[in-house]
Amino acid sequence: MDFDLVIKNGLIATASDVISGQDIGVRDGKIACIGFGLPTTSSTQIIDAEGGFITPGGVDSHVHLEQWNTPTGDTWITGSRSALCGGTTTVIAFASQNKHHESVLPIVDDYAALAKGRSSCDYALHLIMTNPTPKIVNEELPFLVKEHGITSVKLYMTYDPMKLRDREILDIMVATRRLGMTTMIHAENHDMIELIIETLEARGQTDPYYHAVSRPQLAEAEATYRAIALSEMMDTPILLVHVSSETAAKHIRDAQTRLLPIYGETCPQYLYLLSERLKGENFEGAKCVCSPPLREKPADLDSMWTSIANGTFTTFSSDHAASKFGVEGGKRLGLINGRPYFKKIPNGLPGLETRLPLLYKGVQEGRITIHDYVRVSASNPAKLYGLHTKGAIQPGLDADFIIWYPEGKMEPFELTNAMLHHDIDYSPFEGMTFTNWPRYTILRGQTVWSRDGEGFMAKQDQGRYVKRGTSALGGPRNVFVNEWRPPV
Template sequence: MEFDLIIRNGVIANASDVITGQEVGVKNGKITCIGFGLPASDSTSVIDAEGGFITPGGLDSHVHLQQWNTPTGDTWETGSRSAVCGGTTTVIAFASQNKQHQSVLPVVNDYAALAKDNSSCDYALHLIMTNPTPTIVNEELPFLVKEHGITSVKLYMTYDAMKLRDREILDIMVATRRLGMTTMIHAENHDMIELIIETLEARGQTDPYYHSVARPQLAEAEATYRAIALSEMMDTPILLVHVSSEAAAKHIRDAQTRLLPIYGETCPQYLYLLSERLKGENFEGAKCVCSPPLREKPEDLDHMWTAIANGTFTTFSSDHAASKFNIEGGKRLGLVNGRPFFKKIPNGLPGLETRLPLLYKGVQEGRITINDYVRVACSNPAKLYGLHTKGAIMPGYDADFTIWYPEGKMKPFELTNDMLHHDIDYSPFEGMTFTNWPRWTILRGKVVWERDEGGFVAKRGGAWGEYVKRGSSTLRGSRNVFVNEWRPPI
């Protein structure tokens, strides 16, 4: 067999095993062979990994790019460029309905047009639902699943412009269960948060730091428990997104122990950053405003690492939802006539490019194994979201790889924002020291990032980033998966 690409002298890491001494052969964008002494012809490219880990290309399943409600964030061009420069080969972003939309089909079509021919990585779409009319739930969702391969929806339990009532969530769960869709939920108790915000504003406590005070762990824990209860009643699998607290993680763990199809996701900011960062001078704390907020104590970070290691968290995503800082319409919307109002600060942090290097630091520090890394950053997102040819280094899968330096090969460096490839004017992880970073990123057999030889080498659009039509989740579904209609529990 003649190969287009052979990767040699690396350590192949999947979610369940590590393979040393074997090579990976690629033909026509697919992994065709893993074995010894693969033959190279004059037309074969050969990469020598020099003993570094070869992991599947990263899959970031929670990314906000070029949404109508984030006007100063990354575009598809800049965000996908940043993704591949950080080892991510596939992203799933959000087509977002607002409450005035009576149909989601134009929403999806318009958003898909923004991505087409503008992405340096492969991509898929979720749907954010804020106005679940009967027509949308009963007619449009089946169409999106069948024709567009959009097999996931995201629901909010907070934010005035986004939140759904419990009954609306239940109605959606009936449809998503029947259609085999993955239901993602942002779980925070809206009324708790609004009461605290009103109290803080009455006291004049409106600096960015009070964003973390206004969204306590209890608000996340209560909504997480309630979402799990709704899921259990409907026998519908759900994913709790961007989990930040031990109490919420415990609810997920307890539900999993009862064999309920409950999944959890966390993000880099909840592994490394504390709420003290919101106290920066000159309104700098606004850079770290996200929801759920950064938590208070180092132990809070430790709990999130533990939940990755023990399998509570199914996926690890960036929740890249960036707004620029020094620009009109960005984070400084929270400054009104020179006075800070944390409620008006756009939520979200940049993190697409730094997600995988930050998780890999956990491998280096012994917090998690390389298999844990692959499980939450590559293989589980592919399984949960129906990306059936991605997330593993196996024959027949897409030839997507992230290749790391062998330990001690890369010169350590302190991160600055100008090293990154996004279009955001800061990173919350600036100043951190890294001793490893993706050396190569390979998308369907093509090198798109080569750190030692020119960096970003992908071309915009064309044959590089392709839309991926998804199937249903291959993780365990509902307990009564073959029953098409919901029946009340007895």
């Protein structure tokens, strides 16, 4: 048996096991074999992992690239490059509907055209729905599932340009349940937030820090509970995205113990950053404005780690929605005539490249296991979103890998933004010390990142569009019911 690539001497990490002493053989971009002493020829590329972990290529299932509302953010070119350099081999980004759009098909076509030939990593698309007309829900969603393999939608419970009423969410859930789509929900109580914002503005409290004050944990917890109630009524699987608070996570876990198809996601900023970062001088706090906001206490961070370790969180994503800080149209939109207005600051942080190294730090520090890392960073996202050739190291799947340094092999370093490969002028994680980082990233059998060698090695058009199937993880409880019927 001839192989194009053989990876030797690594610890193959899965969501349940660590396999040592066996090689990985790759042929034609697929994992062909895992076994002892695989043969090689003069044409076989050999990578010696030297005892380091080999994990599946990362799947970042929540990424905003080149959207209309992030004009200073990363493009597909720069964002996909950054992804590979941080170990992510597949991203899922968002084609976003505006309220005035009467059809989502042109939106999907236009957004797909932005990515085609301009992504170095593999990619798939979600749909953000803000105007769910009957035609879109009943005719266009089935077309997107069948023809484009777009099997997930994202819904907002806040933001005036995007929020949906509960009835609109219910109507969408009827369709997504029937079609086997994954429904993603940004859960924050819009009216609570608006009241607090108006009160703060009346008091002149408009510095970036007050962004966190305006979006309390209670607003996230209430909307999370309400979203779960809507899901339970319709028996429709949902994923609560970028969960930041202990109470919201508890609502998710309570629903899961009742065997409801409720899933959760969190992000690196909720593991490492606190709201005090919003107090920086010279408007620097604007760099860390995101929604839900950074929380107040170290205990808030600990609760997010616990929710990864105990299985409450299904996925771990970057929610990369970056805006530059020092250019017109970026974060400084919130600085008007020299006065800060937190409501005007674009939401979102850069995090595509740092997502996996930050999660891996949790393994090194004993907060989570290597199995937890694989589960939330690759295996579960692939299952949840119908990426059936991704997310695991087993024969027949795409040969996507990260090879990490053996412990103690990499020289520790302090992160600077200049080390990263995105097109954003800051990172909220600058100054952190790392003792491991992806040594190699391999996409479908091709080495696309070599930290000790040539660095970024991928071609601009190397990424392929992945037409997704239905979720292998999420499903209604009553699997025998194909058409919606009123709950008893």
